Amino acid sequence: MWVYEKKLEFPVKIKNTDPALAKTILSQFGGPDGELAASLRYLSQKFTMVTPEAAAVLNDVTTEELEHRGYR
Secondary structure, three states: OOOOOOOOOOOOOOOOOOOHHHHHHHHHHHHOOHHHHHHHHHHHHHHOOOOOHHHHHHHHHHHHHHHHOOOO
16 A cells, blocks of 8 residues: 655745746746656657667657656
């Protein structure tokens, strides 16, 4: 059985909120020019490569981008 605890690894104390900065940060992660979109573009381009070496490079780049997002 698994127990899910919604708990941060490191405590965070926010003194002042900044919605504009929060919006910018979120767009960099999940927006059209963010890391998730980039990793999905690399993944789709991998299947159009002519040589296995080029596909392998794009696979490595995709893996690295997904690691930035925390998908493991």
